[in-house]
Amino acid sequence: MKKYIIWIICFSYSISVVAQQSTDQQAVSSIKAHIAFLASDKLEGRRTGTKGEELAYQYIIRQLKLTGINTAPGIQDYLQAFEVYDGRKLEDASLKFNGKMLKAPDEFFPLAYAGDARKLVLNSGSNNDCFIYDLENVVNLNKDNPHFDLKTTVRTAAEDAEKKGFKAMIITGYSKSASELGYFDKNERSKRLLIPVIFMLDSVYKAEKNGNFKCKLNYTITESSRKGHNVVGYLNNQSKLTVVIGAHYDHLGYGEDHNSLYAGSTPMIHNGADDNASGTAALIELSKILKTSGNKDFNFLFVAFSGEELGLFGSKYFVEHCPIPLSDIDYMINMDMVGRLNDSTHAITIGGYGTSPAWGKLIEPNNSYLRIKTDSAGSGPSDHTSFYRKDIPVLFFFTGTHSDYHKPTDDAEKVNAAGEWRIIQYIVSLINQTATYGKLEFTKTREAAASGKSSFKVTMGIMPDYTFSGEGVLVDAVSDGRPAKKAGIMAGDVILQLGEHKVSDVQTYMQALNKFNKGEKTTVTFKRGNKEMKVELEF
Secondary structure (H helix, E strand, C coil): CHHHHHHHHHHHHHHHHHHHHHHHHHHHHHHHHHHHHHCCHHHCCCECCCHHHHHHHHHHHHHHHHHCCEECCCCHHHEEEEEEEEEEEEEEEEEEECCEEECCCCCEEECCCCCCEEEEEEECCCCCCEEEEEHHHHHHHCCCCCCCCHHHHHHHHHHHHHHCCCCEEEEECCCCHHHHHCCCCCCCCCCCCCCCEEEECHHHHHHHHCCCCEEEEEEEEEEEEEEEEEEEEEECCCCCCEEEEEEECCECCCCCCCCCCCCCCCCCCCCCHHHHHHHHHHHHHHHHHHHHCCCCCCEEEEEEECCCCCCCHHHHHHHHCCCCCHHHEEEEEEECCCCCCCCCCCEEEEECHHHCHHHHHHCCCECCCCEEEEECCCCCCCCHHHHHCCCCCEEEEECCCCCCCCCCCCCHHHCCHHHHHHHHHHHHHHHHHHHHHCCCCCCCCCCCCCCCCCCCCCCCCEEECCCCCCCCEEEEEECCCCHHHHHCCCCCCEEEEECCEECCCHHHHHHHHCCCCCCCEEEEEEEECCEEEEEEEEC
């Protein structure tokens, strides 16, 4: 009888082991299938606002529907659309110079902050018609000036030409000036001038003018945008608290937004298997588990964000237009690049550890499989930051960067689907454990350090709002104890100038920072509401 009982126990255990192995194999296969589709060439890199993004969100919606996850309150067909500023667009550009039609942009181009030109006729014989600005002379005069900045100098000259009543400004000069000016920079955000400002190839200008010139100029510059789409599913368990499970599904397309690390000249598809088809696959699998787990302690919002690669556009829009009150959200879990778990070390970083005291009680450095490194910061280069800014506890799961990051080589076959499945199981366990804690307490944390080696000698200690489309840099947050905080700069201020360096966008802000050394002082010009203000800041 005893042998029979032992045999029954062993047989039952064997069945459960086999069943678990079967479940594991099915889950791993599903993860591979999700990533294989999302990271296929057919989706052309899932760039926000493209057909590839559409194919991706249609796939995610199908998976949520198959699982039985409903759409969220007030959101139609699982989609939450938002606008993405797509820069300035040059239209109908033409220039006839002394009877010869010039080619844009090879022989001429307007600067993106210039005023429009509608069939404008310019004559060299008229004193106030056109201001000719010779860059060769300017560059030669400043060859020993370490603070010389070509773009700023040209902009200042154009503003001066406008003040003096010129109808237009033509820039000519040395061969490198076109590329250094950036051609027509669609990402230019500085305030536009009233007069046209064009660059003309020096060889064309000298060959055609013959002492005098007459030209007919025409172009318009418009503001353009595209639509991104968050996918939002809702599992309503009639609970008082809701947990947000998030992952971004967009990627870089062909690198059109200049956020690729690919050094080649031939445009290539960036499939983004780890970044972040892996997180999206985890989101889909978590929706299946939480739908059938019987966990009724929380409602669950499953959100696949777009626009993350452009600066957290989707998640920022979501928290400003959340389908449920933000006060009902207990915490947010973000999965971004969870597909490269090392089979030897099993190492994973969990960010947001300091955003609630509960995380310190729940997360241990080593569980039975994972080797966990914690990062206390609630903000960082991914979508959990948008929730942290709303005083919501967060966790950020990340298996680490690698040589394929933001390159066309981040492909599906390099993802460790079995390792990702272990991470998903850990997340489920963590969610189940939080059920006994009630609503988690939120705590503020230090700001995350920038990833990679910083080239900046100084910092102001602000978090820029990358979704801001106006002129200047909108301050999204200010770090305690840093120069901006000490100077009295606040979230919501718009930085316009650092010393003599004008700030039109995040790029020019970064360029301006590089002009300063630690210990130096400067004046910061910024706008608070409608009031322009100045403060002294020490780096």
